[in-house]
Amino acid sequence: MAEVSIRDVTKSYGSTKVMHGVSFDVADGEFVALVGPSGCGKSTLLRMIAGLEEITAGTVSIAGRVVNEVEPKARDIAMVFQNYALYPHMSVRDNMGFSLHLRGASKAEIATAVARAAEILGLTPYLDRTPKQLSGGQRQRVAMGRAIVRQPAVFLFDEPLSNLDAALRVQMRAEIRALHERLGSTSIFVTHDQVEAMTMADRIVVMRAGRLEQAGPPLELYDRPANAFVAGFIGSPAMNLLAAQADSGQVRLASGQVLQIESHAAGAVLFGIRPEHLALCSPDAEGAIAVRVSTVESTGTAMFVAAQNDGLTLHALFTDRPAVKRGDLIGLRPMAGMVHLFDSASGLRLG
Amino acid sequence: MTRRFKHLPGQIGLWLGVALLVLWSVGPVYWSFVTSITPPNALVSNSLHLWPEAATWQHYAKLFGANSTSQGNEVASVWPQFSRAFANSLITSLAATALVVIIAAFGAWAFVRLQFPGRDVLFVLVVATLAIPAYTVMIPLYRLMISLGLIDTYTGVTLIYVSAFLPLALWLMRSVYQAMPLSLEEAAWLDGASKLRAFVQVVLPLAGPGLVACGILTFLSAWGQFMVPLVFSPTLATKPLTVLIPEFVTRNYVDYGLMNAAGIVAIAPPLLLVMFLNRYLVSGLMAGAGK
Numbered sequence: 121m122a123e124v125s126i127r128d129v130t131k132s133y134g135s136t137k138v139m140h141g142v143s144f145d146v147a148d149g150e151f152v153a154l155v156g157p158s159g160c161g162k163s164t165l166l167r168m169i170a171g172l173e174e175i176t177a178g179t180v181s182i183a184g185r186v187v188n189e190v191e192p193k194a195r196d197i198a199m200v201f202q203n204y205a206l207y208p209h210m211s212v213r214d215n216m217g218f219s220l221h222l223r224g225a226s227k228a229e230i231a232t233a234v235a236r237a238a239e240i241l242g243l244t245p246y247l248d249r250t251p252k253q254l255s256g257g258q259r260q261r262v263a264m265g266r267a268i269v270r271q272p273a274v275f276l277f278d279e280p281l282s283n284l285d286a287a288l289r290v291q292m293r294a295e296i297r298a299l300h301e302r303l304g305s306t307s308i309f310v311t312h313d314q315v316e317a318m319t320m321a322d323r324i325v326v327m328r329a330g331r332l333e334q335a336g337p338p339l340e341l342y343d344r345p346a347n348a349f350v351a352g353f354i355g356s357p358a359m360n361l362l363a364a365q366a367d368s369g370q371v372r373l374a375s376g377q378v379l380q381i382e383s384h385a386a387g388a389v390l391f392g393i394r395p396e397h398l399a400l401c402s403p404d405a406e407g408a409i410a411v412r413v414s415t416v417e418s419t420g421t422a423m424f425v426a427a428q429n430d431g432l433t434l435h436a437l438f439t440d441r442p443a444v445k446r447g448d449l450i451g452l453r454p455m456a457g458m459v460h461l462f463d464s465a466s467g468l469r470l471g
Numbered sequence: 472m473t474r475r476f477k478h479l480p481g482q483i484g485l486w487l488g489v490a491l492l493v494l495w496s497v498g499p500v501y502w503s504f505v506t507s508i509t510p511p512n513a514l515v516s517n518s519l520h521l522w523p524e525a526a527t528w529q530h531y532a533k534l535f536g537a538n539s540t541s542q543g544n545e546v547a548s549v550w551p552q553f554s555r556a557f558a559n560s561l562i563t564s565l566a567a568t569a570l571v572v573i574i575a576a577f578g579a580w581a582f583v584r585l586q587f588p589g590r591d592v593l594f595v596l597v598v599a600t601l602a603i604p605a606y607t608v609m610i611p612l613y614r615l616m617i618s619l620g621l622i623d624t625y626t627g628v629t630l631i632y633v634s635a636f637l638p639l640a641l642w643l644m645r646s647v648y649q650a651m652p653l654s655l656e657e658a659a660w661l662d663g664a665s666k667l668r669a670f671v672q673v674v675l676p677l678a679g680p681g682l683v684a685c686g687i688l689t690f691l692s693a694w695g696q697f698m699v700p701l702v703f704s705p706t707l708a709t710k711p712l713t714v715l716i717p718e719f720v721t722r723n724y725v726d727y728g729l730m731n732a733a734g735i736v737a738i739a740p741p742l743l744l745v746m747f748l749n750r751y752l753v754s755g756l757m758a759g760a761g762k
């Protein structure tokens with residue numbers, strides 16, 4: 121078990137710089153999710169921690185030791201690959217026991233460790249099969265099993281759930297989290313699915329285009345996003361971000377509507393409000409934004425409404441199934457204290 | 472019933488094609504076999520027979536016999552020569568095959584996975600040697616082999632075979648490795664394997680079919696090689712079957728029966744090898760590595 125510390129890490133491929141100085145720490149035993157849109161550098165960062173990718177500048181330390189020049193095999197790290205990378209010519213048993221075999225463990229030791237891991241993961245009946253005789257979810261579990269048999273200092277996961285179907289994903293999400301609790305190991309989990317990050321992680325690190333945008337516990341990112349990007353990225357459905365002009369305690373939206381705010385910001389801002397923080401009211405009510413409903417989608421537990429007004433689109437989420445249908449003129453009122461304001465030029469949070 | 476008839480023209484075409492192909496490839500072998508069991512006097516008759524009227528094993532007896540007759544006269548047995556040439560063919564072909572497969576297995580991996588300056592240029596140069604016609608290098612090669620004292624030695628002939636057949640094998644193995652996901656090796660490194668260990672325990676077993684294909688190709692090419700041994704194997708010390716068999720033509724008599732009997736025997740080793748290795752030429756070894 122160990123803590124991981126990443127300091128000003130940059131990465132260049134030839135002359136193109138893809139990572140621009142990223143720093144964050146993962147405490148011993150912590151489960152950190154690394155999220156961001158495709159191509160932002162999540163896999164690259166993970167591979168640098170694993171030692172599969174050279175670090176252009178900055179340092180990566182594991183358990184207080186700088187490992188920039190340490191070979192992958194000496195870093196005491198296990199990684200679950202995006203494509204599992206199971207050894208196709210070995211049985212499940214040998215796949216899981218390979219790392220122990222390489223460090224010269226005795227046959228009995230290997231058998232015990234593999235049996236234990238298989239027990240935890242429910243793989244006992246499949247130990248003698250080869251990977252191609254397994255389902256996708258079982259392969260995913262073998263990949264996990266290969267990582268846990270040798271009890272490494274740090275676990276790295278690169279989108280291990282991305283190709284599974286929805287139901288299996290939810291199940292594996294819970295299993296991985298339970299496994300983490302049980303092993304108490306330090307884990308870094310890459311995903312581009314913010315729901316996965318929210319539900320699994322102790323802390324989330326949000327990246328964009330090779331930069332760290334915000335790091336913090338899931339609810340902190342949800343409640344107080346540090347900038348407009350994080351605000352839009354965390355939370356599903358995404359936060360409404362409306363261009364507005366702020367002046368002495370009120371904002372004027374692009375539609376001309378004026379709303380009262382508890383802020384003294386001035387100038388061009390982004391007015392942010394989450395879909396679940398819009399209350400339904402009559403269009404001419406005090407503090408309401410009048411909009412016309414364009415789509416209504418219902419999942420049973422929630423009703424998702426998109427509505428427009430003069431080039432402004434709002435998304436709202438209701439759980440009480442109000443009688444709203446396409447074409448209705450409705451009022452949506454931001455709930456008190458739920459409004460986020462961001463500087464429109466820098467995207468940074470105001471107040 | 473109607474379905475079968477609807478496709479009848481296509482079916483006939485397919486079968487015709489298959490029949491032509493079989494005739495094309497098996498026909499000469501069959502003809503050689505028929506010739507090898509036809510008595511000498513029937514061989515020079517005017518009428519053509521798809522199967523000899525009186526089949527005879529006398530040519531094979533002559534080939535394997537301790538003594539031999541030709542046109543009614545007692546002549547020296549060809550068995551000592553034949554067996555020697557057979558061994559020469561086997562030794563040079565097997566040695567070349569083993570060397571080519573081993574070098575290609577490691578060399579191609581280096582061309583794919585190791586970073587070194589001029590890597591791709593070097594590879595193109597190696598493969599480009601395939602385009603050089605053999606006869607243009609024959610004379611310089613001959614002088615080189617003389618100065619090295621390698622004429623009429625197993626080492627010399629084997630080295631020439633290796634240099635001739637290695638580029639193709641390298642090329643083939645390179646594409647085999649390129650098609651293999653790097654993440655398998657990376658997983659092995661993280662599991663604690665050195666680069667060499669990961670290569671030997673993870674990459675090589677999965678490259679098996681490619682290696683077998685390289686082995687078959689090289690063995691067949693070396694076994695059938697004529698020009699190189701014609702120049703570099705002047706005596707029975709290293710002379711292979713391909714060069715020996717045409718020598719059964721004497722000044723006043725062409726022993727077709729004997730030549731074809733020898734030819735049929737010469738087909739056996741490559742045939743056995745292909746039949747044995749065929750089972751390892753399976754596809755789908757990579758199945759199950761990913762999702």
Ligand SMILES: Nc1ncnc2c1ncn2[C@@H]1O[C@H](COP(=O)(O)OP(=O)(O)OP(=O)(O)O)[C@@H](O)[C@H]1O
Pocket residue numbers: 133136138156157158159160161162163164165312
């Ligand atoms: N070998 C390479 N040469 C040049 N650029 C590369 C190389 N590998 C990755 N990149 C670039 O680095 C950036 C980060 O890639 P990375 O694979 O880390 O993204 P990611 O966040 O994991 O995306 P995804 O969610 O799609 O997996 C991308 O813009 C990519 O184009």
Ligand SMILES: [Mg+2]
Pocket residue numbers: 162163164278
């Ligand atoms: Mg990735």
